Amino acid sequence: MxxxxxxxxxxxxxxxxxxxxxxxxxxxxxxxxxxxxxxxxxxxxxxxxxxxxxxxxxxxxxxxxxxxxxxxxxxxxxxxxxxxxxxxxxxxxxxxxxxxxxxxxxxxxxxxxxxxxxxxxxxxxxxxxxxxxxxxxxxPSEFASSLNRVGVNYKAAYAVALTLRYFPDIQREYVDISLAQQARGLDLSSKAKLKDRFKNALLIIVPLIFSTMDRIELISNAMDLRGFGKCKTRTWYNSxxxxxxxxxxxxxxxxxxxxxxxxxxxxxxxxxxxxxx
Structure with missing residues (x-):
């Protein structure tokens, strides 16, 4: 896409x-x-x-x-x-x-x-x-740095940046899972009955939820390993x-x-x- x-x-x-x-x-x-x-x-x-x-x-x-x-x-x-x-x-x-x-x-x-x-x-x-x-x-990163400069805690500002970045990631993940499922014969076209399309859509949402949880855990571990939140202030690459x-x-x-x-x-x-x- x-x-x-x-x-x-x-x-x-x-x-x-x-x-x-x-x-x-x-x-x-x-x-x-x-x-x-x-x-x-x-x-x-x-x-x-x-x-x-x-x-x-x-x-x-x-x-x-x-x-x-x-x-x-x-x-x-x-x-x-x-x-x-x-x-x-x-x-x-x-x-x-x-x-x-x-x-x-x-x-x-x-x-x-x-x-x-x-x-x-x-x-x-x-x-x-x-x-x-x-x-x-x-x-998103520049927006987070702007919020931090006006007094918003950098942890909250960074959470906002992650949220804005997360939307396109979710969309790409959904498209990838959808294409993979359709390659296996899952019918999501208008030719399928509404009941079948709804049931098939659930087969995409379930793995999307699990992949989302894995992504959240991966990001959390990466932030912990880099000592995120240890200091009271931080610098920003995009400002x-x-x-x-x-x-x-x-x-x-x-x-x-x-x-x-x-x-x-x-x-x-x-x-x-x-x-x-």
């Missing part, structure tokens, strides 16, 4: 040149701004900004295709479940009711519900590019100092965050934008 899910993509772009700490701060600020606001105008602006940054990062669609499919399925499922359990949630939030069509029983299609669920859908969708940018443009670009990125993120709060407080007088007033 040429492109690995969650793997660091080494490209020389303005986003890659930013410190890992800068990208974490920007990610948290922008994510909180989107999650706090239910103003579709603000959410769309942040979404356009995040897709622009995604383009600047030179992340190819082939790298994130699988992730986009899974996220898309989750968003669609979330939208359907939200309507099934709360078909009048939008009516309760906006205080008006404009019915388009009555479906069955307590289920009716209203403009308020459509607007609410569209806003909610875009809210979640706008966060996805931010997470992709953070994962695929951040060197990046904050520069002008980092401060600009953090400044832009803070402005977007503050702007979102101000719009909710002074313009909407609420977290929700109500076009039905």
């Amino acid at each position: 040429k492109n690995n899910l969650f793997s660091y993509n080494l490209v020389d772009t303005p986003i890659h040149r930013l410190s890992g700490l800068t990208k974490l701060i920007a990610f948290l600020l922008l994510t909180f701004a989107v999650m706090f606001s239910y103003d579709i105008r603000v959410i769309i602006c942040v979404m356009i900004f995040s897709f622009y940054i995604l383009k600047v990062s030179q992340i190819k669609f082939s790298q994130i295709k699988l992730m986009v499919i899974y996220v898309g399925l989750f968003l669609i499922t979330n939208t359907i479940i939200t309507y099934l359990f709360s078909p009048e949630e939008g009516v309760g939030i906006y205080g008006t009711r404009h019915e388009i069509v009555h479906l069955i029983g307590r289920y009716s299609l209203t403009m308020e519900q459509i607007f609410y669920q569209t806003t909610k859908f875009l809210k979640y969708a706008s966060v996805i590019p931010l997470g992709i940018i953070f994962l695929l443009t951040t060197n 990046k100092s904050m520069n002008k670009g980092d401060f600009i990125a953090i400044g832009i993120s803070i402005l977007i965050f503050i702007g979102t709060i101000l719009v909710s407080i002074f313009i909407n007088k609420s977290r929700f934008y109500n076009p039905f007033i």
Whole structure:
């Protein structure tokens, strides 16, 4: 597999040149701004900004295709479940009711519900590019060193780095086991019945779990043999100092965050934008 899910993509772009700490701060600020606001105008602006940054990062669609499919399925499922359990949630939030069509029983299609669920859908969708940018443009070791420089214990920082490195390793291991099992006649194609595909998938997951446990033990022993955790401090091979670009990125993120709060407080007088007033 040429492109690995969650793997660091080494490209020389303005986003890659930013410190890992800068990208974490920007990610948290922008994510909180989107999650706090239910103003579709603000959410769309942040979404356009995040897709622009995604383009600047030179992340190819082939790298994130699988992730986009899974996220898309989750968003669609979330939208359907939200309507099934709360078909009048939008009516309760906006205080008006404009019915388009009555479906069955307590289920009716209203403009308020459509607007609410569209806003909610875009809210979640706008966060996805931010997470992709953070994962695929951040060197795990450099990110760990950045965390350590701001006061995070180096053991915790190193654990974060190992976690980020572990995702592509797991994916490669899964692909290797899957190909080995298919070479032995295990059918995982769409031609097989759903029951058989599920059963065959378990035959991949079980050895994946055992190989994962072996890998964890191997890494733990290697760290112990090298005296990891013996000293109170440590040096880092990958370390990046904050520069002008980092401060600009953090400044832009803070402005977007503050702007979102101000719009909710002074313009909407609420977290929700109500076009039905």
